[in-house]
Structures are given as C-alpha cells and as structure tokens.
Amino acid sequence: MSGNITFTMIKPKAVENGHIGNILAKVIEGGFTIKAMKYLRLTKEQAMEFYAVHKERPFYNDLTEFMSSGPIVAAVIEKENAVEDYRKLIGATNPADAVEGTIRKLYATSIEANAVHGSDSDENAQIEAGFFFSKLEVF
Numbered sequence: 001m002s003g004n005i006t007f008t009m010i011k012p013k014a015v016e017n018g019h020i021g022n023i024l025a026k027v028i029e030g031g032f033t034i035k036a037m038k039y040l041r042l043t044k045e046q047a048m049e050f051y052a053v054h055k056e057r058p059f060y061n062d063l064t065e066f067m068s069s070g071p072i073v074a075a076v077i078e079k080e081n082a083v084e085d086y087r088k089l090i091g092a093t094n095p096a097d098a099v100e101g102t103i104r105k106l107y108a109t110s111i112e113a114n115a116v117h118g119s120d121s122d123e124n125a126q127i128e129a130g131f132f133f134s135k136l137e138v139f
C-alpha cells in the first residue's frame with residue numbers, strides 16, 4: 001500500500017443512525033476509491049489496542065466502550081494525498097467545530113460519536129489498515 005491510502009471507520013452511532021450509505025456516498029463523491037471494507041464489531045480489548053495511543057487520555061475508557069458498543073464499517077480508501085484530503089472531507093474532530101458540509105458536521109452527534117475516524121498520518125494509515133486487513137483483503 002502506498003502513501004495514497006488512508007484508513008477510516010464509520011463509528012457505531014452513525015451506523016445505528018442509518019448513515020452508512022450517505023457517508024460512503026460522500027467518500028466516493030470526494031474522489032476516493034475503496035480498496036478494502038468490512039462490517040464488524042470490535043471487542044473492548046480490540047478497541048483498546050486500536051486506540052492505545054490515547055491510553056493516558058481521560059476519554060480513553062469511554063471511547064473504547066463506545067467503539068465496541070455496536071458494529072462499525074472499517075475501510076481502506078485511496079486517493080492522491082489521501083490522509084490530508086480525507087481529514088478535510090470529514091471535518092474537525094469535534095463536530096461543533098466542523099465546517100458545513102463535512103461528514104462530521106452532517107452525521108456526528110458528539111466528539112466521541114463523531115461519525116467517522118480518519119488516520120492522522122501516512123504511517124498511521126498503514127498501521128491502522130494492517131490492524132483490520134491482511135494483504136489478501138486489500139485490492
């Protein structure tokens with residue numbers, strides 16, 4: 001996988017609220033192609049491992065409880081300048097600060113239930129994609 005990929009998850013609340021289709025449409029309209037995709041539910045332990053970088057943060061327990069509370073969509077998506085462009089498309093971490101028209105502005109309900117995750121660097125995109133997908137599952 002090159003530097004032109006990023007990793008995303010549609011979080012449990014956005015799934016529960018019926019936004020999978022609308023979010024994927026925004027991703028595709030944004031010029032991304034889907035390289036890998038799964039619908040699954042994380043265990044608490046898997047969510048803790050995925051978000052281990054935040055383990056000292058006060059929101060770590062709530063975030064990992066939330067992320068294991070229901071099914072998610074995990075995907076690897078591709079586009080030139082994927083990490084940066086996807087972060088623009090999804091908007092600020094806190095939906096209250098997100099620009100109009102961004103995925104978080106449209107579909108997030110709180111900073112924790114902020115509709116989607118997006119990798120913050122090319123290096124983390126590779127690590128996060130590898131957490132969910134084997135080479136055989138990425139096209």
Ligand code: CMP
Binds near residue numbers: 112116117
């Ligand atoms: P995400 O892109 O999945 O990466 C880490 C997540 O931690 C982030 O989205 C938010 O959902 C969550 N997060 C970040 N800061 C806070 C905060 N101050 N309070 C609660 N959750 C937070």
